[in-house]
Amino acid sequence: MQSARERILGRIRKASGPGQAASAGTADSQALIAAQPAAQASLRPIDDVPAEFCQQALAAGVELHYCDELAALPAACAKVLDAQARLTVSTAQALAHMHWANSVQPYVRGSIEVGLVQARLGIAETGTACFDSRDVPSGLLFLSDILLVVLDGRHLVDRQESAWQRLGPVGSALHLVTGPSRTADVEQTIQVGAHGPRRLVLFLVGGGLAQVVARHTQPAPSLITLASSP
Amino acid sequence: MSAVRQFNTRAHKALADSQLQRALAKARSGFVDKRAHAAASEPDFEHMRDQAREVRQRALANLAMCLEQFEQQVLAAGGQVHWAETPDDLRRIVIDICRDSGARAVTKGKSMVGEEAHLNVALEAAGITPWETDLGEYIIQLAKEPPSHIVAPALHKTRGQIEHLFRDAHRLGERALDEVSQLVDEARAVIRERFLNADVGITGANMLIAETGTAVLVTNEGNGDLTARLPRTHIITTSFDRVVPTWDDASKIIRVLARSATGQPITSYTSFFSGPRAGNEQDGPDQFHVVLLDNHRSALLGTEFETMLHCIRCGACMNHCPVYQAVGGHTYNAVYPGPMGAVLSPLLRGAPQDDALPNASSFCGRCEAVCPVRIPLPGLMRKLREREQQQTPAIASRWLLRLHARLSRHPALYRSLTGWGSRALALAAGGRGRLRRIPLLGGWSRERDLPAPQGGSFQQQWQARKGRG
Numbered sequence: 001m002q003s004a005r006e007r008i009l010g011r012i013r014k015a016s017g018p019g020q021a022a023s024a025g026t027a028d029s030q031a032l033i034a035a036q037p038a039a040q041a042s043l044r045p046i047d048d049v050p051a052e053f054c055q056q057a058l059a060a061g062v063e064l065h066y067c068d069e070l071a072a073l074p075a076a077c078a079k080v081l082d083a084q085a086r087l088t089v090s091t092a093q094a095l096a097h098m099h100w101a102n103s104v105q106p107y108v109r110g111s112i113e114v115g116l117v118q119a120r121l122g123i124a125e126t127g128t129a130c131f132d133s134r135d136v137p138s139g140l141l142f143l144s145d146i147l148l149v150v151l152d153g154r155h156l157v158d159r160q161e162s163a164w165q166r167l168g169p170v171g172s173a174l175h176l177v178t179g180p181s182r183t184a185d186v187e188q189t190i191q192v193g194a195h196g197p198r199r200l201v202l203f204l205v206g207g208g209l210a211q212v213v214a215r216h217t218q219p220a221p222s223l224i225t226l227a228s229s230p
Numbered sequence: 231m232s233a234v235r236q237f238n239t240r241a242h243k244a245l246a247d248s249q250l251q252r253a254l255a256k257a258r259s260g261f262v263d264k265r266a267h268a269a270a271s272e273p274d275f276e277h278m279r280d281q282a283r284e285v286r287q288r289a290l291a292n293l294a295m296c297l298e299q300f301e302q303q304v305l306a307a308g309g310q311v312h313w314a315e316t317p318d319d320l321r322r323i324v325i326d327i328c329r330d331s332g333a334r335a336v337t338k339g340k341s342m343v344g345e346e347a348h349l350n351v352a353l354e355a356a357g358i359t360p361w362e363t364d365l366g367e368y369i370i371q372l373a374k375e376p377p378s379h380i381v382a383p384a385l386h387k388t389r390g391q392i393e394h395l396f397r398d399a400h401r402l403g404e405r406a407l408d409e410v411s412q413l414v415d416e417a418r419a420v421i422r423e424r425f426l427n428a429d430v431g432i433t434g435a436n437m438l439i440a441e442t443g444t445a446v447l448v449t450n451e452g453n454g455d456l457t458a459r460l461p462r463t464h465i466i467t468t469s470f471d472r473v474v475p476t477w478d479d480a481s482k483i484i485r486v487l488a489r490s491a492t493g494q495p496i497t498s499y500t501s502f503f504s505g506p507r508a509g510n511e512q513d514g515p516d517q518f519h520v521v522l523l524d525n526h527r528s529a530l531l532g533t534e535f536e537t538m539l540h541c542i543r544c545g546a547c548m549n550h551c552p553v554y555q556a557v558g559g560h561t562y563n564a565v566y567p568g569p570m571g572a573v574l575s576p577l578l579r580g581a582p583q584d585d586a587l588p589n590a591s592s593f594c595g596r597c598e599a600v601c602p603v604r605i606p607l608p609g610l611m612r613k614l615r616e617r618e619q620q621q622t623p624a625i626a627s628r629w630l631l632r633l634h635a636r637l638s639r640h641p642a643l644y645r646s647l648t649g650w651g652s653r654a655l656a657l658a659a660g661g662r663g664r665l666r667r668i669p670l671l672g673g674w675s676r677e678r679d680l681p682a683p684q685g686g687s688f689q690q691q692w693q694a695r696k697g698r699g
C-alpha cells in the first residue's frame with residue numbers, strides 16, 4: 001500500500017511538467033529550482049545603507065543610539081535605564097564579559113525586565129536586526145520587557161539577500177526583529193507590547209556613524225524608563 | 231434551504247448587526263489606507279509584486295522537487311515531515327505527536343491550516359487543552375467563534391465585546407478595562423504563563439524554504455516565536471503549497487506580504503526555523519515536526535484554478551472587497567472568507583453550502599488589483615460560478631436581485647457598493663460605454679446592452695480616491 005507521502009507526491013508529479021522527474025538533492029535540481037528569470041527588473045540600489053537603516057528602524061519604533069566603541073556601551077546603557085532595572089545579558093557573546101552599572105540576572109525563562117543582546121547584522125531596507133539562536137536564546141528576545149540591542153555599525157547590509165549571503169549557515173532559528181512587539185487585534189488600534197518587548201533600544205557601535213545617527217534622531221530621544229509591569 | 235438563500239440570510243443579519251458594522255467600519259479604513267500608503271511610499275512595489283508572483287510560479291512548477299528537498303533537509307537537521315491527505319489525517323498526526331510528548335496543554339500560534347482542520351476541537355476531544363496565543367485567535371477562542379479574517383481573526387469584535395469576554399474568562403476582580411492597552415496587557419499576563427508551561431507548541435508557517443528545510447513564520451506580536459521556541463516539541467501545521475525554493479525567494483514574498491496585509495514594510499518578527507535545538511543552544515525544541523496538508527490542493531495543480539495556490543494569505547483581497555466590508559467574514563460561513571475564500575473554500579471543502587460563495591462578489595475587480603501575486607480572483611470566481619450555474623441556472627440572478635432589495639434598505643452602504651459597482655461596470659465596458667455581458671445576469675444581457683457608467687477608468691478613480699484618503 002502506498003503511503004500518503006507517495007500518493008500526494010504522485011499526484012503532484014502527474015499534474016506537473018517533465019521538470020518534476022529530476023530527483024531532489026542533485027546539482028541539477030538545485031540549479032533548476034533556484035534559477036532566477038533573466039529579465040527580472042531589479043529593485044532600486046540602496047546607496048546610503050546606514051542612513052536607510054536609521055530611517056527604517058526609527059519608522060518601525062526603534063529607539064536609536066550611537067557609541068564609538070564597545071567600551072562606551074555600559075555608560076550609554078546606564079543613561080537610558082533606571083538604576084534599579086535588572087539586566088539579563090546573553091552569555092554567548094562579548095557582552096557577557098563586560099561590567100554594567102545595573103545588576104545582572106542570569107537568563108531564566110520568565111519575565112525579564114531588560115534583555116541585552118548582540119545582533120549579527122542589520123538590514124537597511126527595513127531597519128531590521130538579525131539574531132542567530134546560537135548566539136542568543138530565543139526567549140531572551142521575546143520575554144524581555146525592554147530589549148537593548150547592540151549592533152556593530154560595520155555589520156549593516158542593504159537587503160535581505162545580502163544578509164543571507166553574509167550570514168552563511170545559521171542555528172535552529174534565525175530571528176529578524178524590526179521594532180517592538182505589537183498587535184492591532186483590538187479594533188485595528190496599534191498597541192505596542194503584545195507578548196514581546198514594549199521597547200526596543202538599539203545601539204549602533206562603531207563604523208563612524210555618529211553623524212548619521214544624530215541626523216536621524218533629532219531632537220534627542222527622551223530618557224527611557226521601565227514600563228510598569230502588567 | 232439553498233446555499234444562496236443561507237448566504238443571503240446571514241448577509242441580512244450581518245447588515246443589521248450594529249456592533250459588527252462598527253467593527254467593520256474601523257477595519258475598512260484601517261487596512262485600506264495603510265496598504266495604500268505602503269504601496270505609494272515604496273517606488274519598487276510593482277516590481278516587488280512581479281518578483282513575488284514569479285517565485286510562486288517557479289515554486290509550483292517545481293513543486294515535487296522542492297518538497298523532496300525540503301523533506302531531506304528537515305530530516306538532515308533532525309526533524310520530521312508528515313504528510314496528511316485530509317484534515318482528519320492532520321488531526322490524527324498532531325494528536326499522536328502530542329500524546330508521544332505527554333502533552334496536556336499546547337500553546338498555539340495562528341495557523342489557517344489548523345483552522346481548516348478544526349484542530350482545537352480534536353485536541354480537546356483528545357484531552358489536550360489548546361491555548362491560543364495570537365491575541366485575535368485568543369479572543370475568538372473565548373467567544374467560541376471561528377475567525378472572520380485570515381490576518382485579523384477577531385476583526386468583527388468591538389472593544390466592548392472583548393472586555394466582556396475577558397471579564398468572564400479571567401476572574402481578576404475589579405479593574406479598568408476600557409483602554410486597548412489595558413486589554414492587551416491583561417492578555418499578555420494571562421498568556422505569558424501559558425508560554426512558560428506548555429508541553430507542545432503548534433504554529434503555522436507562512437513559507438517553507440526547500441534549500442535548507444526551513445519554516446518561515448511572520449508575526450507582529452512575538453507569540454509565534456514563544457510558541458515555537460519554548461516548549462519541548464514544535465509542530466508546524468501547514469500545506470505543501472507554502473514551499474519556495476530558496477531564502478532569496480522567501481525575501482521576495484516577505485517584501486509584499488506585510489505591505490499588502492497591514493501596510494508595514496515588514497512585520498515586527500520574521501523567524502526562520504530549521505530543525506530542533508542544536509547542542510549549544512539554550513532555547514528551542516527537542517522535537518521538530520512539519521505536517522503538510524493536501525486537502526484537495528494537489529487536485530488543483532494543472533487546472534484552471536492552479537493560480538489560487540499562489541496565494542500568500544495576506545488578506546488584502548478581503549480588506550478591499552465591498553461585499554466583505556459590508557457583511558464581514560462570518561457571512562461566508564467558511565474558514566477562508568472574502569474573495570480568496572470565495573474561490574478556495576468551494577475548491578477545498580466542496581460542500582454544497584459553498585456554492586453560493588463565488589456569487590458573493592460585485593465583480594468590481596479591486597481584489598485582483600491589490601493581490602500582491604496578481605491572482606485573477608474575479609476570473610476564478612466567474613469560472614466557479616459557471617460550473618455551478620450549469621447545475622442550478624436561475625439561482626444567481628434571483629440572489630442578486632434579492633441582495634439588491636435588501637441593500638436598498640441600507641442607503642449609505644448601497645451608495646458605497648454602487649459606487650464601486652459603477653466603476654467596475656465602466657471598466658468592464660472597456661471604453662465602449664456599453665456592456666455586452668453582465669456578470670450574474672447572462673440571460674438579461676444576451677438580448678441587450680447595458681449602458682456603462684461614465685467617469686474615468688477604475689484605476690483613475692481609485693488613484694483619485696487614494697489621493698483623497
Ligand code: SF4
Nearest residue numbers: 541542544545547601
Ligand atoms: S488572494 Fe491575493 S490578496 Fe487575497 S489573501 Fe491571497 S495573496 Fe492576498
